[in-house]
Amino acid sequence: MKRSEINAIIRDADAFFNERSFYLPPFAYWRPEDWATMGPEAGEIVDHGLGWDITDFGQGDYRNLGLFLFTLRNGTPENLRSKQGKIYAEKIMIVDPDQVTPMHFHWDKTEDIINRGGGNLVIRLYNATKDGELAESPVSVSMDGVRRIVSAGEAVILTPGESITLPPYLYHSFWGMGSRVLVGEVSAVNDDQEDNRFYQPIGRFPDIIEDEPLLYLLVNDYADYYRP
Numbered sequence: 001m002k003r004s005e006i007n008a009i010i011r012d013a014d015a016f017f018n019e020r021s022f023y024l025p026p027f028a029y030w031r032p033e034d035w036a037t038m039g040p041e042a043g044e045i046v047d048h049g050l051g052w053d054i055t056d057f058g059q060g061d062y063r064n065l066g067l068f069l070f071t072l073r074n075g076t077p078e079n080l081r082s083k084q085g086k087i088y089a090e091k092i093m094i095v096d097p098d099q100v101t102p103m104h105f106h107w108d109k110t111e112d113i114i115n116r117g118g119g120n121l122v123i124r125l126y127n128a129t130k131d132g133e134l135a136e137s138p139v140s141v142s143m144d145g146v147r148r149i150v151s152a153g154e155a156v157i158l159t160p161g162e163s164i165t166l167p168p169y170l171y172h173s174f175w176g177m178g179s180r181v182l183v184g185e186v187s188a189v190n191d192d193q194e195d196n197r198f199y200q201p202i203g204r205f206p207d208i209i210e211d212e213p214l215l216y217l218l219v220n221d222y223a224d225y226y227r228p
Helices: 003-019 040-047 077-082 219-225
Strands: 051-055 067-073 088-095 101-106 111-127 139-143 146-150 155-158 163-166 170-188 196-198
Touching: 003 051, 003 067, 003 088, 003 170, 051 219, 101 111, 111 139, 139 155, 155 163, 163 170
Parallel strands: none
Antiparallel strands: 051 067, 067 088, 088 170, 101 170, 101 196, 111 155, 111 163, 111 170, 139 146, 139 163
16 A cells, blocks of 8 residues: 555544544554654553554555554453453444455454444354354354344344444454444454454555655554654
């Protein structure tokens, strides 16, 4: 992805958040020169992967195969092992109509996906087989506390206010329908380095062409700008 495209997506997303009266924490707006002044006090932001996260899954077609995320809070795998500190995570996402997040599951993370407003969110579901294939067995899911059984590969629709709980090893792919969707995620600790299993091999973070100065750092920019 070009940095100019990423900057434009960030500006557009921030405007959408404001329209929806959803507000980001102050560090969201730190410029590169602000990061240059930060010491160990900002370490949790970097170490826990908080902040702007934009991906085209390495395919170069963000509008059709991509996702916008901002991680608001997160722990670490060590927190889960020790049961100390933050053992949870929260994200806010924006999903456009027909913009697909490809089929994947998480080895460890259970997550609630919540339609926070806008259009509808469509989620296609499969159980995973032991060897990581798509199972033909019916899928049992909880949607706002109500158990529902759907066929393998069936898509469920979350209207504004509705949510679904996705346990480990449950394949899911999703996209917006009707209009742009504000999507919340509340989960166990999020580990994007080790806990994503995509059905088709695909990249999690984009390769970036630096065609203009960056606006705000993405989570995958921290290593280049943060020197505590």
